[in-house]
Amino acid sequence: MNLILIQPEEVQAGQVRLTDRRADHLRKILKVREDDTVRVGVVGGLMGSGTICGIAQNEVVLQVKLDTPPPAKLDVDLILALPRPIMLKRVLAQVAAMGVRHLFLVNANRVEKSFFDASPVKDGGFLTFLENGLEQAVDTILPTISVHPRFKPFIEDVIPARVAACKLIAHPDGGVNLAERIDAATESGTTLLAIGPEGGWIDYEVVKFQDAGFQPFSLGPRILRVDTAVPAIIAQIDFALQRKASRLR
Amino acid sequence: MNLILIQPEEVQAGQVRLTDRRADHLRKILKVREDDTVRVGVVGGLMGSGTICGIAQNEVVLQVKLDTPPPAKLDVDLILALPRPIMLKRVLAQVAAMGVRHLFLVNANRVEKSFFDASPVKDGGFLTFLENGLEQAVDTILPTISVHPRFKPFIEDVIPARVAACKLIAHPDGGVNLAERIDAATESGTTLLAIGPEGGWIDYEVVKFQDAGFQPFSLGPRILRVDTAVPAIIAQIDFALQRKASRLR
Numbered sequence: 001m002n003l004i005l006i007q008p009e010e011v012q013a014g015q016v017r018l019t020d021r022r023a024d025h026l027r028k029i030l031k032v033r034e035d036d037t038v039r040v041g042v043v044g045g046l047m048g049s050g051t052i053c054g055i056a057q058n059e060v061v062l063q064v065k066l067d068t069p070p071p072a073k074l075d076v077d078l079i080l081a082l083p084r085p086i087m088l089k090r091v092l093a094q095v096a097a098m099g100v101r102h103l104f105l106v107n108a109n110r111v112e113k114s115f116f117d118a119s120p121v122k123d124g125g126f127l128t129f130l131e132n133g134l135e136q137a138v139d140t141i142l143p144t145i146s147v148h149p150r151f152k153p154f155i156e157d158v159i160p161a162r163v164a165a166c167k168l169i170a171h172p173d174g175g176v177n178l179a180e181r182i183d184a185a186t187e188s189g190t191t192l193l194a195i196g197p198e199g200g201w202i203d204y205e206v207v208k209f210q211d212a213g214f215q216p217f218s219l220g221p222r223i224l225r226v227d228t229a230v231p232a233i234i235a236q237i238d239f240a241l242q243r244k245a246s247r248l249r
Numbered sequence: 250m251n252l253i254l255i256q257p258e259e260v261q262a263g264q265v266r267l268t269d270r271r272a273d274h275l276r277k278i279l280k281v282r283e284d285d286t287v288r289v290g291v292v293g294g295l296m297g298s299g300t301i302c303g304i305a306q307n308e309v310v311l312q313v314k315l316d317t318p319p320p321a322k323l324d325v326d327l328i329l330a331l332p333r334p335i336m337l338k339r340v341l342a343q344v345a346a347m348g349v350r351h352l353f354l355v356n357a358n359r360v361e362k363s364f365f366d367a368s369p370v371k372d373g374g375f376l377t378f379l380e381n382g383l384e385q386a387v388d389t390i391l392p393t394i395s396v397h398p399r400f401k402p403f404i405e406d407v408i409p410a411r412v413a414a415c416k417l418i419a420h421p422d423g424g425v426n427l428a429e430r431i432d433a434a435t436e437s438g439t440t441l442l443a444i445g446p447e448g449g450w451i452d453y454e455v456v457k458f459q460d461a462g463f464q465p466f467s468l469g470p471r472i473l474r475v476d477t478a479v480p481a482i483i484a485q486i487d488f489a490l491q492r493k494a495s496r497l498r
Contacts, residue, residue: 002472071470094477137471179492220487221320222386223251224480228343231477232484238469239485243428 001025003138004040004050005131006064011042016050016062023060026052032060040064041140043131070140074099074238075190077162081108081197082147083226085118089129090227092120096133096143098234101190104158106148110199116149155208165189169209170233171201171216178217178233182240191237195229250274252387253289253299253311254380260291265299265311272309275301281309289313290389292380319389323348323487324439326411330357330446331396332475334367338378339476341369345382345392347483350439353407355397359448365398404457414438418458419482420450420465427466427482431489440486444478 004026010016018026026032032052041047046066054061082105083091095103105121120126130142148154166185168178170193182191194201194209201209206216224232253275259265267275275281281301290296295315303310331354332340344352354370369375379391397403415434417427419442431440443450443458450458455465473481 090476093474097471097473097477098481099471136474139471177491179488222346222348222388224346225342225385227339227476228346228480231473231481232347235481235484236488239428239488242426 001029001135002039003047003135003140004038004062005135005140006040006042008042008045011064014063014065015053016040016064017059018062019059023058026060027055038062039138040066041070041134041138042066043134043140043142045140046070047138047140071099071138073101073141074234075241076100076234076237077102077104077164077190077192078230078234079104079106079192079194080226080230081106081195081201082111082115082121083197084112084115085120087226088115089120091230092126092129093133093136094227094231096130096139097137098133098231098238099137099139100143100234103143103145104148104154105145106154107151108197108205109151109202110197116147121147151205151208155205155212159192159212162192163190164192167192167194167209167212167214168237169194169201169206169214169216170196170219170229171206172218172223173216176215176217178219178236179240181215181217182237182244184215188245191241193233193237195226195233198226250278250384251288252296252384252389253287254384254389255289255291255313257291257294260313263312263314264302265289265313266308267311268308272307275309276304287311288387289315290319290383290387291315292383292389292391294389295319296387296389320348320387322350322390323483324490325349325483325486326351326353326413326439326441327479327483328353328355328441328443329475329479330355330444330450331360331364331370332446333361333364334369336475337364338369340479341375341378342382342385343476343480345379345388346386347382347480347487348386348388348390349392349483351393351395353395353397353403355403356400357446357454358400358451359446365396370396400454400457404454404461408441408461411441412439413441416441416443416458416461416463417486418443418450418455418463418465419445419468419478420455421467421472422465425464425466427468427485428489430464430466431486431493433464437494440490442482442486444475444482447475 037049040050047068048066050062289299296317297315299311
């Protein structure tokens, strides 16, 4: 936890009174004392410092000063074939930590139907995992999430309504690599990135993505698990976008 | 499991008899039948196909044909401050899957001493996790691993003996980004990459790395957990090396 994340309504007269796992973390892991300062951030708002002004058995009181904007989001929306629950939890934290703006969790032929009935998808319990990612990365802006249990309406109706400068689908037979795809995009703006399930997209899905304007790219011969592929591909897009921006400047 | 990994001594007269989790995987997950073929690979050797020629309650017999070299390794050696055991297991699989050549697991001021006494470090039980990575990525060449419980002899004696074209240390205050560092390296060859512990390297360690020729680079304002930082940074190095190679061609 590199940031103590607080809800807007918890700040009262410049102070926050914590009694949950955040208080435990401050007392037992960071072993704070009075007058120590820690990094704090308000969900959806500014970051800054919190000065410890009271510690008791079960609570920690902080005087907060909020003066720093959170880091810029990555201009990437991620379309992810719904992974198995244990992997989803991990990927939610990764996606929040890396600054993805929006996550589409979609069905695909090789997604097990039971995944849609599993926690956290069924109970909408994404928040804990996303907040863990923000606490790790030092950010306050949650990614937004939408769940799409049917592929066809997603690709035919939802996607055409999104504005994107570059639409990419990771696919082993994609041929061209990511750098060429990103350099070829003439507009600047959001990158829409689609990453498939274990076993990959089926041909029908790839064709539908291509009909919707997505360009396939290959990551090379290695097949990465979703919790490795997601940070790897997002990091490469970030890298390519930064290079492109610095050349255009 | 995208590849059935077999040991060299298991191949006899072109056949392999499996009775362990690999047989279970073939029977219960892949639900193979006679004459089906699956991808196989011999640890340290060639890959190819295995044709099912016998299935019984507890065993599967494959006729193997080995004719394909494994994918090229990434020309990257990773120096990693020893992470907590649960994270280490995950990172071992990631490192193997991404094709890293050598992994140095090193001590640092912010590494808890108990991590060196924990499994898999104490019992040398790295193999299972590395093999999981190869089975996922479709590769047969294991990364090599060395464990360095003392930082000073590692940085003063071990590192100077390594030949590397580019030595990089991930550090929040690194300023310059990865692309500039890699483009500036005039030789081609191995990249030595150092990634710190939770909480980062201390100043003494950064200075020692710099004395040993390492250049710091920054990943930006976000602090990533080791299982996100490792694939993200390795993917960016892979990307930068590929671009550099294509420009030099």
